[in-house]
Amino acid sequence: MTALPIPNIELQHGTQIPQLGVGVFLVEPSETESVVSTALEVGYRHIDTAAAYGNEAEVGRAIASSGLAREDVFVTTKLWNADQARAADAFQVSLDKLQLDRVDLYLIHWPQPMFGEALGAWKALVDIAASGRAAAIGVSNFEIDHLQQLIDETGVVPAVNQIELHPLHQRRELAEFCREHGIAIEAWGPLAQGKSDLFERPELLEIARAHGKTPAQIVLRWHVQQERIIFPKTTRRERLFENADLFDFALSDAEMSVIDGYEAGTNFGPDPRTFDAR
Template sequence: MAEQPIIKLHDGNHIPQLGLGVWQASIDEARQAAVAALQVGYRSIDTAAIYKNEEGIGQALQETDVARDDIFVTTKLWNDDQLNAERALETSLKKLQLPSVDLYLMHWPCPQKDSYVQAWQQMIRLQEQGLTKSIGVCNFNEPHLKRLIEETGVSPVVNQIELHPMLQQRTLHAWNALHQIQTESWSPLAQGGKGVFEQEVIKRLAQKYDKTAAQIVIRWHLDSGLVVIPKSVTPSRIAENFAVFDFRLEKSEMSEIAALDSGNRLGPDPEELN
């Protein structure tokens, strides 16, 4: 089995650098994908209340022979529940059939609602109660992060953001790193490789390393120090996405991929989603 890197978070907990995402998967698809991923060697699974498939992950955790302590489970607080984080997490835990999760993330700041600081204060209490080991956020820009830290004194361990070769978010990634916040990439393959897989540098590197375009992009995330959660419900693709620990990209190749950054956002703008 491939040995994957484990990253230490600033609260002392550890997260596998490569995990399985299950966005847009049905309950049964999520169950089957998680079972397949755990068999291959994945030890991190990322779901969310809004995905409506936490039950499938809960079922997979019951089916697998992998010990619970060896699996890093992430779920997320949806926007409508920012003022009811405890109830929301309890609902998620029931669906997951777990007493606690490893990481609970606030899904979006929703700045116009102006309740993300209150939500964060609740999440701090949930961590203190042992219902989640770590707490973090998704889709937070620098001003949102600054406000959380200034008003609560507690910094997120993770900021999960849209990040792929066409939207590299280098300034935010650097700001996160400066403040010991681990950047995690969602839509790491640009939702099926849109505008990425056909790039000449990606095709050339895939040929050089005898890897697929997706494997090259996942390796780019890993070599960039990012936590990455590619989504797939296809067992062969799940296995393929994990077979990336037997090579590394050279610095010059990383620079070539850096040149692909076009600021092309595929998901919502965090300043506008409320």
Template sequence: MIPEHVPGLTLNNGVRIPQLGFGVFQIPEEGTREAVESALEAGYRHIDTAAAYRNEAGVGAAVAASGIPREALFITTKLRNGDQGRARAAFEESRAALGVEQIDLYLIHWPVPSQGLFLRAWKDLEGIYSDGLARAIGVSNFLPAHLEELTRDADVPPAVNQIELHPTFAQRALADATRRHGMAVEAYSPLGQGEDLDNDAVIGIARRHAATPAQVVLAWHLASGNIAIPKSVTPERIRENLEAVNLALTPQEMEQINELDAGRRLGADPATAAFSQY
């Protein structure tokens, strides 16, 4: 179930995902419950966490306290890099921390090609999916070469590739490759960790619409067909970000934002990233 005011996308297995969600990256465990409760109260129904964030229990506590029917929520979590050789056990740990019977979307967090384990991990995810414990499975930070290797071996095609994506790092080639494989593109750091909000073009568009720069960038993501998971711990900004669903940009404004792409990555490079996340 997706609230009427939030657009949704249909994944390649028929599951619907709210296109605008709430991320909890770098929110400390002790502050996660409050932040997620604010998001749920504002109207978000898609919450994105990860084992590596060490705040799954806080997400679960907020969900349990909300009184919102479980079927009305969409919960994503991710497999730690250091757990690619024990994905099934790691999934069960995440499920217990979240306090849910079923996870809506479970992702391999990074390919870590130097480990040579993501194909093995994917087979475990396929088993989790076939057992009905996850409604959809996918990947995060996979580059075109990783996608090619995975999809050649996969029995269940990944539903999502979650990648760093924002106006100054639009990753068009990777987004196009993701969609060619039938996968949805999900953007993390969708606001460029706040840096893209200071751009003159974004500020000018925001003024014309009496909107915030964040709403403009999120509206650009939605119109581009991306799933976006902005993060904030400020209740007012949490509410403001969700209101981006009501903002329609003109084709000219979309092009203005498209032209901001500078190939400026903020996070790690998936081709070489090799941290365990412990």
């Protein structure tokens, strides 16, 4: 099995993460092993899962049966909201399901400011990282004040913030804060979850035609050129190839500006300030 030619991005403290992976949110457990096995066979080396996705065990089976060396696959999982007060135990459950003795990246899934438990969870993740069982630690769906609290209270800056980010929701102020603090951005929903009219917009179709690419590839390339880490979800083999075929062309500044101009403040996921699901 040959890896796809996907560049790495260096996180704080030197951890290398493939800039492109595959995400398995809303991939049924019954389908997950096959989707991840196909992704690894096609050449993906970065899988994004979470305890809440209910498919860590299937991700683990696919990795175990791939024949790949552990160090050749980058695995991210996330601490679920209900477990913020018992992060060390929840992390061990995730490791067991994944059949791994360490992950490459462990994230707090949501800030849940209404419960006030994220800081304690962050301290637990710092201990996990110190034990060597997570090469890097970070957060997801954190706003500026949530990030600032962790930094102020612990002095430990998250390696990444995984946030909803796509052409219709560009999070510029948050992205700038992350850039200033050396926090890499992982853009979830990079294709706006396929829920918008993005791929039918005439300007985007024109840019796609000019490069001989699909509108989805243009949007993914727009992320790549801004140094974001992405893991578009697909259960279709042909789209695994399509979504990885991003590294042999470049968008011009004018083309990037067209997509920048799609900012509309439109989010498809929950508001991190009020999302209280447990």
